[in-house]
Amino acid sequence: MAVTLKGDQKLNTVPTTKTKALKINLNAHIYGTFAEIGAGQETVRNFFRAGGASGTIAKAMSAYDKDFSDAIYGIEDDGRYVTEERLKKMLRHEMELIEERLNRQKHPEKLFFSYANTVATINFSKKFKGHGWVGIKFQLDPLEDYNEIILHLRFKETDARAQQETLGILGVNLIYGAYYLNDNPKELLKSFYDNIDKDKLEIDMINFSGPRFMYVDNRLMSLQLVKNGMTNAVMFGPDGNNLLPAQVLYKKNILALRGSFRPVTKVNMNMYQEAKNLFFSENKVDPKSTQVIFEITLSNLRAEGEINERDFLDRAELLCSLGQNVMITNYQEYYRLVEYFSEFTKERMALAMGVYNLIQIFDEKYYRHVSGGILEAFGKLFYKDLKVYMYPYKDNETGKFITSKNLKVHPRMKELYKFFKNNGRLVDIETYDPNVLHIFSRNVLKMIKEGTTGWQEMLPTGIADMIERKRLFGYARKKTTKK
Template sequence: MGSEIKLKGDRVIAQVPSIKDKALRINLNENIYGTFAEIGAGQETVRHFFRAGGSSGTIAKAMSAYDKDFSDAVYGVEKDGRYVTENRLKKMLSHEVDLIEKRLNREKHPNKMFFSYANTVATIDFAKQFKGHGWVGISYQIDPNEDYNEIILHIRFKETDAKLQQETLGILGVNLIYGAYYKYNDPKKLLRYLYDHLDKDQLEIDTINFSGPRFADVDNRLISLQLVKNGMTDAVMFNPKGKNILPAAVLYKKNILAIRGSFRPVTKVNMDMYEKSLQMFLEENKVEKENTLVIFEITLSNLRSDGEIDEKDFMDRAELLCSLGQTVMISNFQEYYKVVEYFANYTKARMGLSMGVNNLVDIFDEKYYRHLSGGILEAFGKLFFRDMKVFLYPMLDENGEITTSESLKVHPRMKELYKFFKFNGKVIDVEDYNPENLKVFSREVLKMINHGTPGWEPMLPAGVSEVIKEKHLFGYDPSKTLVE
């Protein structure tokens, strides 16, 4: 596979090295030395290094513990009996790093930068029902005297042929190793370079985490945002500790309650909506607390400012939601039915959407569904035919009247459709709310914070104003004073 030229308009912006050139550059670096352990799809990555030439100075060992019993004997038995997991990959990396450290004398090889590359994957099954997925990672040194860095990612194959998937995996592996050594100082670029000589219809990367001394300043939440921004995946999730988590793992067979918002900043309205909706959701049949996951979702369109994504603004929101112990999802789903479809890939359990009146009115606006051949009816079929309900939080209108599901107004053409879903119990009003919260609007709070206007703190959940002040989020500046 030869070099590629990347263009921006008519301008050449980069000459992309071929996969052979990347492997050869690694091989010709006399200080890079390590092992390859690949399970499930053959030795697809290491073969590129063998073929490039000069591999004896790079490859300490290459193995494929393909047999499950043999794999268990080498890496231990997994409690859940599964092999294609993050935990399995971490065990592989740890085991191989330990071996290379034990077997090679540091005094004899003072300049060697050791690495261990590993993958554990399942390619497409014979019936072609499951396209396959896998975990890929590298544990490596940039300096012989430094601790190891680690890059771990999860992939989903999109191709429908096992051989093609194996080839794709091999190219990805070379890109990862090359990027780890030559692009580590810019993780955002490293992320993009993972797709060199690959198309996004071949492979999806839905989770990635960087760790180690060279990535001490990397916030993995910001990296997960890049995955969605670059079109590498449709949605990413991170936990309250800020670690990127695999959606499939946390959503699997769960009851899901999702709350969409800008959370700029998160206010008492958001938390009241969350608490009251969750209380009602848990009272539903077939919903058990221990099997329920609440997700605060932010759409990519909600993060754009003048066409560009404001990363500082995103991190401010993420910081607050994590401080409140919430699981956050960033998606490129503008329409709600796409969110529900996404969740339905991983669970058949009951779902709930918590939203305000304005959001529900938007759902019944036909302009959002003109791209669908079946229009709004197709969208509503995807949205409401599942075991899903909307928990509707009321709104205070400009006349001081409270709008609920009984009094909201949709387009005249949508009235009967709305009545149908309302009559069938798909839309339920949140009743036990705090009326004082209806006077709180996040855009007003944000303006007060920016302008130094006093009195915004009581509009936020306990502890949130302290976080904003301590970390100077959303443009907070203690030196600002109110200008009349």
């Protein structure tokens, strides 16, 4: 029997944490368990305090001792406790217990749920602010399979008690949103910050799964995290599922390529391949411990005004089909991107870019908001032997190839440019393919939309077929003569 739940998303005022918890408690259908590790039982506490909890809470527990936790949920291969895999085991184990212990014939209309979190709050020295995994496994119909929402958070507060309280509010928001906002995942996402200031908490990964979220693209949910200011960077893999950047980048060598990839062209892939070869030839760079990132900035996605979600997914679809990890960031300046990477690794880093992007790096106008100007930005950008691999540009008027040797920068930047060039920080990609330098994504995109033939040869193998088959980037069925 299906149970219809209606939320308060239409109200102008945000319901309080107590109001949300009480509404859940007073719903005769919702029933489940709470398992919280590492920060006390902060979420379930809100439900106890709201009143009427006996109709909602089947069990609340905190296997705080590691031996007890291992006895209940098993031992992780890496010996860690604050991980996504640990959270999934907790959700799975608690849900199996519900199904085993509660007779479905006795509770035909109950919507079972299992809420769990595994968290490490700020340490005593306050050098590590803490992070955690939070999730819910829940039903929206007694005869339907379970849905799941899993997210990762990073604490910003510097007080353990404040972090615990914030976690408790987030947990209530998650459970409430799962039942009352599930038909609008974007609003559900925003509701996580109900009664929480954004400077208290960062959510940098989320994944939706289950029958009610069958049509939710998790890459789009990642985009929403950055767009809503919940985090500055998100990542997803070739399978389209979101990844935790901290986990993927931890102690890795990193090679990043920034672009619009609208669409990804032979130039992009030639730059990627040749930059990768150069990076792997660097001292201490082991290919097995290297992560290559295709990065798109939020400002690039907003280049034509409001973000076009369909256009974003088209770009993501093609990059994922090529087996690449994609990152969306709010770091327009390269030095901020490098600072972000440095949070997770001390290993080698490199950036691959074309001439136009390199000229922007040496443009002072991009550093007016930095107290130390371009010198401070460059100190952050190049402080760890970072290399920039420069892909050449062909001047159609002169036929010359523009490289670091003949690139012209602003007169005030000449000496700074020479310093980094002469110190080996700027490296030319000399093994480029001259036959693809005439290709520009913007021209390819225009040809696709206008139905002009000839663009197919400008793209990597299989990409043109995918664009035509899935009608990406406004692909026009009707073709005109080649221009």
